[in-house]
Amino acid sequence: MLLKMSGKARTDDTDLVRRIRAGDAEALRLVVERYQERIFALIHGIVRDAHEVEDVAQEVFLKVFTRIEAFDGRSQFFTWLYRVAVNAAKDHVKKRVRRPAAPLEEADALPGGAEGPDAGAARGETARLVRAAIDELPVRYREVLALRELEGLSYDEVAQVLGISIGTVESRLHRARARLKRKLTKAREAS
Amino acid sequence: MYDDRTIWRHLDGELPEGEARAFEDALAKDPALARRIAELREVSAAVRGGVPKPPPDFAAKVAARAMAGPIAPVxxxxxxxxxxxxxxxxxxxxxxxxxxxxxxxxxxxxxxxxxxxxxxxxxxx
CATH class of the missing domain: 1.20.5 (Single alpha-helices involved in coiled-coils or other helix-helix interfaces)
Known part of the structure; x- marks a missing residue:
């Protein structure tokens, strides 16, 4: 799910933003269609509960509609949109009364390939362990992980979205991944 | 000997060109390095999996709410x-x-x- 904006997409964004400023809900629908999968992925990466993603995503896109004046055009539109989404997801995590975690089995389907059932099961187990470990990460680690792994942003783009330095992005990413790897190794040694 | 940080920077496409080339050369000669990369890639793939998809009518629903007038917070x-x-x-x-x-x-x-x-x-x- 790599996000590399083509020149045309940028132009289209500019046009859509102009129309949204004029109150055009059809332009908002087009923005939603363009970005919904990425925004769902990003929010899920931070909120970590599939049941809550849709509400937060809806809130994000409605904010785009009502607060488009806050987008000053100095950054690219997607950078601003991601910032809105990250902030909404973080606010949601802060506010929520935690519900029981979503069943993991619904989230365990990794791309298969021509592997036998044992390899597939091992891969599924790895996925389960890694996701359980992500649930335990602090939000500041989850947000960089989601922007890098799910959205495919460069360190520089992640830094722009979060308003932090590239060095901080790199060190948070490294720590997050190191924790995931450690948990995975520990779980494998235990089994 | 490369540390995990450098390997991640390579996987993320963040190594400068010269370092990236040296890394590729080392990788071609070092099966242990290739195994470590495979492990880290596995972590990466697991992070990317299990993402929920928006429902088919999501965009229309959001546009309809926007059209409905003053938007109450969700x-x-x-x-x-x-x-x-x-x-x-x-x-x-x-x-x-x-x-x-x-x-x-x-x-x-x-x-x-x-x-x-x-x-x-x-x-x-």
Whole structure:
């Protein structure tokens, strides 16, 4: 799910933003269609509960509609949109009364390939362990992980979205991944 | 010997060109490095899996809400309940303040005024 904006997409964004400023809900629908999968992925990466993603995503896109004046055009539109989404997801995590975690089995389907059932099961187990470990990460680690792994942003783009330095992005990413790897190794040694 | 940080920078495409080339050369000769990369890639793939998809009518639903006029914030149930509680508490405080004002400012004038006094006398005008 790599996000590399083509020149045309940028132009289209500019046009859509102009129309949204004029109150055009059809332009908002087009923005939603363009970005919904990425925004769902990003929010899920931070909120970590599939049941809550849709509400937060809806809130994000409605904010785009009502607060488009806050987008000053100095950054690219997607950078601003991601910032809105990250902030909404973080606010949601802060506010929520935690519900029981979503069943993991619904989230365990990794791309298969021509592997036998044992390899597939091992891969599924790895996925389960890694996701359980992500649930335990602090939000500041989850947000960089989601922007890098799910959205495919460069360190520089992640830094722009979060308003932090590239060095901080790199060190948070490294720590997050190191924790995931450690948990995975520990779980494998235990089994 | 490369550390995990450098390997991640390579996988993320963040190594400068010269370092990236040196890394590729080392990788071609070092099966252990290739195994470590495979491990890290596995972590990466697991992070990317299990992402929920938007429902097919999501974009239309959002546009319809935007068209519906002033947009109330999307509040989860617990938050909506807490918000309502705060409104009730604020209303109760305001009502109590109003009653206190009546008792302190107006009631003494009413009690002190002669029975035949008109409203102007009662309010001390």
């Amino acid at each position: 509040l989860p149930l617990d938050e909506a309940r807490r918000f309502l509680q705060r409104v009730v508490v604020a209303a109760a405080i305001l009502a109590a303040a109003g009653v206190a004002y009546l008792v302190v400012k107006i009631l003494p004038s009413v009690l002190d005024a002669p029975l035949w006094a008109g409203p102007d006398n009662i309010l001390g005008k």
